[in-house]
Amino acid sequence: MKNKTRDVKSTTINLEGKRATSYDVARVAGVSQSAVSRCFKAGASVSAKTRAKVDGAAKSLGYQPNAIARGLISGRSNIVGVLITELTNLNYPQVLSQLNRKFAEKDIHILLFTLDKESDVDKVLEKVWQYQVDGIIAAAQFTEVQISACEDRGIPLVFYNRLYPQSTVSSVCCDHYEGERSLVEGLLNSGRKSFVVMSGPVDSPVSTARTQGAVAQLKGLAVDIVEVEGDYSYQRACSLTREVMNSAMHNPDAFVCTNDIMAIGCLDTLRIEYKANIPKDISVVGFDGVDAAAWLNYDLTTVLQPLERMVEAAVEMLLERIEQPELPAEKRLFAGSVRHGATAQLD
Amino acid sequence: MKNKTRDVKSTTINLEGKRATSYDVARVAGVSQSAVSRCFKAGASVSAKTRAKVDGAAKSLGYQPNAIARGLISGRSNIVGVLITELTNLNYPQVLSQLNRKFAEKDIHILLFTLDKESDVDKVLEKVWQYQVDGIIAAAQFTEVQISACEDRGIPLVFYNRLYPQSTVSSVCCDHYEGERSLVEGLLNSGRKSFVVMSGPVDSPVSTARTQGAVAQLKGLAVDIVEVEGDYSYQRACSLTREVMNSAMHNPDAFVCTNDIMAIGCLDTLRIEYKANIPKDISVVGFDGVDAAAWLNYDLTTVLQPLERMVEAAVEMLLERIEQPELPAEKRLFAGSVRHGATAQLD
DNA sequence: CTGAAAGCGCTTACAG
DNA sequence: CTGAAAGCGCTTACAG
Numbered sequence: 001m002k003n004k005t006r007d008v009k010s011t012t013i014n015l016e017g018k019r020a021t022s023y024d025v026a027r028v029a030g031v032s033q034s035a036v037s038r039c040f041k042a043g044a045s046v047s048a049k050t051r052a053k054v055d056g057a058a059k060s061l062g063y064q065p066n067a068i069a070r071g072l073i074s075g076r077s078n079i080v081g082v083l084i085t086e087l088t089n090l091n092y093p094q095v096l097s098q099l100n101r102k103f104a105e106k107d108i109h110i111l112l113f114t115l116d117k118e119s120d121v122d123k124v125l126e127k128v129w130q131y132q133v134d135g136i137i138a139a140a141q142f143t144e145v146q147i148s149a150c151e152d153r154g155i156p157l158v159f160y161n162r163l164y165p166q167s168t169v170s171s172v173c174c175d176h177y178e179g180e181r182s183l184v185e186g187l188l189n190s191g192r193k194s195f196v197v198m199s200g201p202v203d204s205p206v207s208t209a210r211t212q213g214a215v216a217q218l219k220g221l222a223v224d225i226v227e228v229e230g231d232y233s234y235q236r237a238c239s240l241t242r243e244v245m246n247s248a249m250h251n252p253d254a255f256v257c258t259n260d261i262m263a264i265g266c267l268d269t270l271r272i273e274y275k276a277n278i279p280k281d282i283s284v285v286g287f288d289g290v291d292a293a294a295w296l297n298y299d300l301t302t303v304l305q306p307l308e309r310m311v312e313a314a315v316e317m318l319l320e321r322i323e324q325p326e327l328p329a330e331k332r333l334f335a336g337s338v339r340h341g342a343t344a345q346l347d
Numbered sequence: 348m349k350n351k352t353r354d355v356k357s358t359t360i361n362l363e364g365k366r367a368t369s370y371d372v373a374r375v376a377g378v379s380q381s382a383v384s385r386c387f388k389a390g391a392s393v394s395a396k397t398r399a400k401v402d403g404a405a406k407s408l409g410y411q412p413n414a415i416a417r418g419l420i421s422g423r424s425n426i427v428g429v430l431i432t433e434l435t436n437l438n439y440p441q442v443l444s445q446l447n448r449k450f451a452e453k454d455i456h457i458l459l460f461t462l463d464k465e466s467d468v469d470k471v472l473e474k475v476w477q478y479q480v481d482g483i484i485a486a487a488q489f490t491e492v493q494i495s496a497c498e499d500r501g502i503p504l505v506f507y508n509r510l511y512p513q514s515t516v517s518s519v520c521c522d523h524y525e526g527e528r529s530l531v532e533g534l535l536n537s538g539r540k541s542f543v544v545m546s547g548p549v550d551s552p553v554s555t556a557r558t559q560g561a562v563a564q565l566k567g568l569a570v571d572i573v574e575v576e577g578d579y580s581y582q583r584a585c586s587l588t589r590e591v592m593n594s595a596m597h598n599p600d601a602f603v604c605t606n607d608i609m610a611i612g613c614l615d616t617l618r619i620e621y622k623a624n625i626p627k628d629i630s631v632v633g634f635d636g637v638d639a640a641a642w643l644n645y646d647l648t649t650v651l652q653p654l655e656r657m658v659e660a661a662v663e664m665l666l667e668r669i670e671q672p673e674l675p676a677e678k679r680l681f682a683g684s685v686r687h688g689a690t691a692q693l694d
Numbered sequence: 695c696t697g698a699a700a701g702c703g704c705t706t707a708c709a710g
Numbered sequence: 711c712t713g714a715a716a717g718c719g720c721t722t723a724c725a726g
Contacts, residue, residue, distance in 0.1 A: 019476075019500055021703055032713045037705060047711055062499075067477040068424060069703035071415045073718045079458070086444055093440045097433050100461045109474065110459045111426070114447045127456065129366075130414040152409075153366055234642060268643040295581060296615040297644060368719055379697045384721060394695055416719035420702045 020061035029057035040065045071132060078108050080318065081133040083124060085115045085140045091288065091307055095160070098311040099137060106319060108134070115140050125149065135318045138162065141205060156321035158314050161206055168329045170321065172314040176206055176287070179303040179336035180213035183285050184256060186338070186346025188217070192254040192283055194224040196244055198266065200232040200258045207232070210258040210287055226250055230262050237265030245274055253282055254344070260286035260293050260302055267298060267343060283344035293339065301344035303336035310334050367408035376404035387412045418479060425455050427665065428480040430471060432462045432487045438635065438654055442507070445655060446484065449662040455481070462487050472496065482665045485509065488552060503668035505661050508553055515676045517668065519661040523553055523634070526650040526683035527560035530632050531603060533685070533693025535564070539601040539630055541571040543591050545613065547579040547605045554579070557605040557634055573597055577609050584612030592621055600629055601691070607633035607640050607649055614645065614690060630691035640686065648691035650683040657681050 022036040029036065031050055038044035039054040046054075057063070071077035082099060086092060100110055111131055113124045121140055128136065135156040142159075147169055150157040159171035187195070197214045200207025211227070218225050228240045237257065244250055255270075257263035263286030270276035270284065278284060279301075286293060289304030313332050321327050340346065369383040376383065378397055385391035386401040393401075404410070418424035429446060433439065447457055458478055460471045468487055475483065482503040489506075494516055497504040506518035534542070544561045547554025558574070565572050575587045584604065591597055602617075604610035610633030617623035617631065625631060626648075633640060636651030660679050668674050687693065 023703080033704085034706085034713055034715095035711090037703095038712090041705080045711060050711080064473060064476045066419075066479060066703055068415055068418045068479045069718090070705075071718095072413075072419055072703080072720085073705045075718080077415060082459075086440070093433070093443075096440075096443075096459070097461045100459055101463070107474075109478065112429075112443070112447055112457045112459045114444045116448070126411060127454075129411045131456065132413060132415045234638065238643065264642070272643050291581065292639060295611070296585065296619050370719080380720085381697055381699095381722085382695090384719095385696090388721080392695060397695080413719050416702090417721075418702095419704085419719080420721045422702080 019066075020058075020063040022063070022065070024061055025054060025057045025063045028061060029053040037065075075132075077132045077134055079111050079131060079133050080108055080135045080137060081113055081128045081131065082110050083113045083115060083121070083128075083136065083138045083140045085117075091290070091305065094307055095139070095311060098308060099315065102312060102315040108319075121146055128155075129153065135322045137314055137318060141203070154325060156318055156325065158318045158321070160310070160314050163205065163209070163331070163333075170317050170329045170331065172310050172317065172332050173334070174305040174310060175333050175335050176209035177213035177216075179338075180210040180256070180258070180287060181217045183287075183301075183303055183338060183346070184214045184217040187254050187256070187283055187285065187344060188221070188223070190283070190345045190347045192223075194250065194252045194254065196226045196228060196250070196252045196255045198228050198230045198237060198240060198255060198257045198262055200230055200262070202229065204232070207258045214256045214258075224250070224252070226252065230257070232259050232261060234261050234265040237262035238269045241266045241269040242273065245270070255282065255284045257284065257286050260288040260290045260300060262286065263300055263302065263343070264292060264298060267300070279342065279344045285344050287336075289336075289339060293341070299342040300339070301341035301346065302339050304339050305336055306334050366413075367405075367410040369410070369412070371408055372401060372404045372410045375408060376400040384412075422479075424479045424481055426458050426478060426480050427455055427482045427484060428460060428475045428478065429457050430460045430462060430468070430475075430483065430485045430487045432464075438637070438652065441654055442486070442658060445658040446662065449659060453666060455666075468493055475502075476500065482669045484661055484665060488550070501672060503665055503672065505665045505668070507657070507661050510552065510556070510678070510680075517664050517676045517678065519657050519664065519679050520681070521652040521657060522680050522682050523556035524560035524563075526685075527557040527603070527605070527634060528564045530634075530648075530650055530685060530693070531561045531564040534601050534603070534630055534632065534691060535568070535570070537630070537692045537694045539570070541597065541599045541601065543573045543575060543597070543599045543602045545575050545577045545584060545587060545602060545604045545609055547577055547609070549576065551579070554605045561603045561605075571597070571599075573599065577604070579606050579608060581608050581612040584609035585616045588613045588616040589620065592617070602629065602631045604631065604633050607635045607637045607647060609633065610647055610649065610690070611639060611645060614647070626689065626691045632691050634683075636683075636686060640688070646689040647686070648688040648693065649686050651686050652683050653681050 022033050025036045026033040031053060035050050036054050038046050039051055103110060121142060137158055137160055139160040157169060161173050163171055163173050195218055197211060199211040230236050230240055255266045257266055263284050267284050270282055276282050286300050286302040289302055292298060293300040293302050317330060369380050372383045373380040378400060382397050383401050385393050386398055450457060468489060484505055484507055486507040488509060504516060508520050510518055510520050542565055544558060546558040577583050577587055602613045604613055610631050614631045617629055623629050633647050633649040636649055639645060640647040640649050664677060
């Protein structure tokens with residue numbers, strides 16, 4: 001009967017219009033509001049009897065602690081900001097859902113900020129400050145001033161696939177330079193002599209690193225090198241491939257594309273429009289390891305980023321720094337692994 | 348000189364360890380805390396003089412109103428929860444970034460919840476309650492109980508690509524049924540007689556609607572129909588295609604795949620492993636309009652979802668209901684548009 | 695237009 | 711183990 005009464009009461013309270021607070025629970029459970037609060041705090045000392053009363057009342061009221069209020073008083077919002085640019089991150093969905101999964105394990109949630117242009121960072125950071133995030137994962141380019149702003153506010157910051165060699169910030173990065181370099185080394189070993197290096201957007205540090213890795217390996221050797229400027233897109237890769245193939249000056253036997261999507265565009269164009277025999281006459285390589293690279297029609301030779309381990313590392317580093325703000329910055333560089341596909345022989 | 352002094356002071360305050368509050372700004376500006384608050388509220392009445400003093404002080408202190416505190420007192424967090432399942436939503440990245448863009452215009456931010464399995468909804472909703480979101484966009488399947496839970500708490504809810512015909516909830520949806528039906532009608536008109544309908548995961552309502560649209564159009568006609576159960580993945584589509592082609596009982600001339608990725612897997616398998624002539628001997632159609640559908644090698648005949656308009660509608664509907672909770676539920680159904688590609692003639 | 699004051703829903707020392 | 715009380719940083723009537 002007592003329970004019945006409580007249920008009725010609880011329903012009434014709930015229907016007053018607003019959700020139950022810890023005071024409502026306290027009243028129903030017949031304990032103090034402090035006691036209710038303790039029951040929802042891990043590791044607090046509460047007697048079994050009190051806990052039972054509170055649990056019952058909370059359940060009947062549908063009570064959940066208000067994370068906003070908790071954040072205000074404790075200084076911990078349990079929210080991290082994730083800043084991500086669409087264009088430059090091709091594994092965008094996977095990275096984001098992996099991040100979410102790893103953070104969720106620690107009961108931390110993601111406030112999402114997507115950037116159209118890297119130049120929007122300032123505008124976005126203003127919003128980030130307002131939301132009192134506990135930390136930031138950034139897959140976007142920051143200026144030194146923007147990095148300092150995070151430091152000044154005591155907000156831990158970890159970059160994803162952005163290296164700041166001259167700056168002391170934490171980052172997790174795939175070794176784009178070395179990955180591309182070793183891929184090109186393989187192409188050289190297989191006897192390729194005339195290279196096209198197709199870069200991504202000029203403002204993408206990831207593309208720059210990959211391009212530099214390729215060029216560094218080729219420089220000084222008796223090979224032909226053409227650099228063309230892509231934008232990571234399929235369409236532009238097709239156009240550039242046509243331009244190169246139509247030019248009387250070049251007769252390439254290897255296309256080094258700084259991402260998989262461009263490699264696929266290049267491949268389609270070469271096969272369909274130029275009836276090229278791949279990899280016999282022309283080799284094509286990409287970078288990233290997107291799903292399509294493994295499709296029957298492509299079986300692309302490329303470099304796989306160890307996405308899961310990278311995301312795990314980023315989350316771990318950020319959480320550590322939220323707990324211990326004094327921790328020094330740390331850079332973690334992960335090697336990519338070559339996928340030996342059918343579009344290039346690497347010997 | 349006065350400014351100089353303020354700057355020094357401000358720096359000192361900032362370096363005390365914590366960020367500036369409205370009280371800090373008030374002290375520096377020589378006004379009350381209420382005045383500071385008003386300056387950051389749109390449409391509040393503040394004199395030009397006060398505003399100038401406050402703006403100056405705020406700038407020198409790097410002050411930004413604390414959205415958490417604001418949310419607590421005002422009951423508006425300016426955060427919406429977005430629940431999204433990975434597997435079932437193939438336009439995942441585009442939808443998410445479009446949502447983010449549209450919400451950002453209204454200064455609203457997205458707290459992201461990704462679901463591995465649709466069954467995780469309960470666990471996730473608990474977190475959603477805690478964060479006092481102003482509303483929810485759900486691209487996941489809810490039970491009636493879960494829908495009621497949102498209503499009880501007065502949290503507006505809009506479904507994205509989920510229809511609840513028997514329930515009064517708001518939703519934005521592509522007309523999957525009609526899109527697939529008209530695609531199949533086109534295939535029939537072109538003379539196809541033996542159909543394979545490849546569905547997605549059984550628990551995906553989107554796939555179910557598409558499958559039903561296809562079957563409804565075919566039922567009762569003098570055509571052969573085989574239904575196979577896919578899971579929206581490339582790999583499984585390849586296996587299923589092999590099974591069908593190796594079966595002595597069937598000799599299909601049309602594959603109706605309920606998403607583009609499966610259509611691509613089907614296409615690759617048919618061309619590469621069975622040397623099929625497409626679309627002469629066999630037609631293949633997909634659904635969604637993913638980027639790869641437009642690649643030279645595929646040029647897929649498929650149905651495009653009007654993603655941008657759908658997202659816009661979802662955002663608009665949710666914002667309206669946040670402002671006016673009493674607004675009745677509304678269902679908006681958008682027609683898809685056929686992409687006439689090279690993998691099927693529709694006449 | 696302005697300021698003093700109450701209060702949003704919590705956490706956390708502090709006594710008992 | 712428990713409860714009374716202060717306080718997190720705001721917004722918002724309420725007087726003036």
